[in-house]
Amino acid sequence: MYKIAKENLSALFQKIAETRELYLPVKTAGQTNFGAWNADAEVDLDTLKTVKSAKDAFFPQSESLYNVKKEGKKMSIEPETLKEQDFVVFGMRACDVKGMEVLDNVFLSDPVDTFYAARRDHGTIVAMACHEPEETCFCKVFGVDAASPASDVAVWTVGEELYWKAQTEKGEALTEAVKELLTEAELSGEAAVEAEKDSIHKIVEKLPYRNLSLEGWNGDALSEKFDSPIWEELYKPCLACGTCTFVCPTCQCYDIKDYTAGDTVSRYRCWDSCMYSDFTMMAHGNNRTSQMQRFRQRFMHKLVYYPANNNGMYSCVGCGRCVEKCPQALNIVKVIKAFQNQGGEK
C-alpha cells in the first residue's frame, strides 16, 4: 500500500494526464459530474455522489457510430474509430464499480459491443472508499462494500492523506507510472485504513435503508410481480421524465438515430429511457402503450429480468441517485417497499 498527501493530488493528476486521459469529479456551474481533467478544473472529491454516474466514461450518453457522406452519386461511409488511448477514471465509488460489472454482463457478452469493449480495455478505475455514506445509500443491500471498492486501484482518505492500493494488473501499471509521487505506507497507515473501513461499516449499519429486503425479487417471480395491481398505484405520480435512468450507473438501454444534415448523415447512439414514449418503438408500433407499463419495465428489468439472465445478479447497485433526483420523489426503494408492505397486509 502507498500513500500521497492530499496537497500533492494536483501533481498526481498532472502526472497521470501526461500519459493518459484523466476523468474525475469536476464541479461546473455548481454541480459535480465526471469530466476531463485540466489544470483549471475544479476537482471535487468531497461530494459523495456525482449527479450522473461515471458510466459516461465507458458508455457515453451520446456517441457517433459512423458518418455517411454523399458526393454526387457516390456515398462513403466512415466508421468511428474505437478508443485507442489509455485513460483513468479517478474517484468512482464502490457502487459505481459494481455498476460496471452490470454493464459488462450486457456489453461484453456475445455479441460484444466493440465500442464499449475498447473503452473497458483502455480504462483504469481508481475508486475511493465512501468516507461518509449518506441516507440515500443502500449499496450494502446489493452486496457492495462501500469501504472496499473492487476497482483497479482502491483509495482511502484518512485525514490529510490518501492511501492507495493496486488491486489488479492495470492498477499495478498505473501505480508504476505515478510511483515517484507515492510513498510506501507505514504500518500505522495500514492500521488507519483498517480503522477507516471499520468506521464506514459502522455508518452503513446506521443508514435508513440498511435492512431493505429483496426477498421475492427474482426471475421466478416474473408473472406474480408483472401482474401485480400495485403498479397501477405506483406509477401515477411519475412524470415520465428520464432522470432516474440517466443518473443511474446501470441503466444500459440505448437508441440509435440518424442526424441528417443535407449531404451527410451521422448515425449516433444515445441513452434511451424506458420512461419515454418512443422506447423500443418498432415498425409495428410500441409494445408498451401506457406509462404504467413503461414505469413497470424499469423495475422489472432491474429486479426480475436482469437477475433471471445473470445468475441472480440485480441491475441496481444501491447508489441512491434516483432516490435523490426523482422530481416527484419516486424510486426503486419505494417500489421494493410497496411490494413488501402488500405482502405483509395479506
Next chain:
Amino acid sequence: MQELINRAKELLADGTVARVLGWKAGDLPYNPEPAYFESPEELKDFVYNGFCGANLSKYMIEASRLEGKTMVCLKPCDTYSFNQLIKEHRVDREKAYIVGVGCKGKLDIERIRKQGIKGIESIKGAEITDDADTLTIQTIYGEKTCAYADAMLERCHVCKGKEHMIFDEQIGESKETKDAERFAEVERIEAMSPEEKFAYFQSELSKCIRCNACRNACPACSCRKCVFDSNKFDSSQKANVDSFEEKMFHIIRAFHVAGRCTDCGECSRVCPQGIPLHLFNRKFIKDIDELYGEYQAGADTDSTAPLTDYTFEDAEPSIVGKRG
C-alpha cells in the same frame, strides 16, 4: 394538516369528490410524493409539509378525464397554473374541487445538501404548523441547523403572494416569504456583454442531461405529443449534445411557453443538474411587461393574453433591433 385530512374525509364521504389529489408521506424526512387517495383509510398516509413543493395542477389534466370530481390541494402559486390550464381548455373546472392550501414557503432538499448537511435522519421545523425560522436536522453525523429561508426554493424568495387565484375553499394560513426582487437575476444577466451571456448560458445548459424533467413537470408544456418526441424528425433531439441543448431545446421551449408561463418554478425545482431554467421564462415575462404592460399569466381565466391579442399599440418587430 389534520384539518385538510378531515375535510378530505368529509368530501369523500358525502360524495362531493371521488378522490383526493395531495401528497403521501415518503420514507425519508423530505420525500413526500404526489398521490391520489380514494378512501378515508388511504388518507392515513396524507401529508402536507414544507417538502410538498410539487405543483399538482398538471395532474389535473389527467384527473379531468376521470369519473367524478377530484379534490386537489393547490398552493397559492399552483393556482396560477390551474387558471392558465383552464384558459387553454386543458383542465375541466367542473371536475376539480380546489382546496387552496396555505403555504409558508417550500423547501429544497438540494439547498440543504449544499450546506454540507448529509446523513439526514429527521427534520424538525418543516411541518406547516411549525412556526420555526430554523430547521433542526438530525443526521448520522450530528445535529445540524439551517435557516428555513436558506432552504427555500428559489421561487419562494420571489413569491407572487399569499392569495389563491382560484379555489372552492381555503384551508391553512400562508406566510409572506418574498425577500428578493423577481427580476433582479434577469437584470444581472441583461447587463452582461453578449459574450458573457453566451458563456453563462453555455456553462449552465451544458449540464443538461436531456431528461425532459423540466418539460414534463411544466404545466404550460401540455402538448399531447411534444415535437421533440417525434421519430420523424432527424435532428439530434435525443442526444445530449451541446449544439442541441444550448442552442435549441431550452430556448425553443421558452419561446413556446412565452406568455403562458406563470413562473411557477417547477422547471428549476425538478432539474437534476440545478440549471436555473426559470430565468429564460422570467426574461420573457419581463419583456412582455415592458412591451405590453404588466401581465401575469394565470391571474384569471378569461383575459386576452398579450401575445394572442393584436392592438395598434403593439410593439413593432423593429423593437428587437433597438432593444438588442
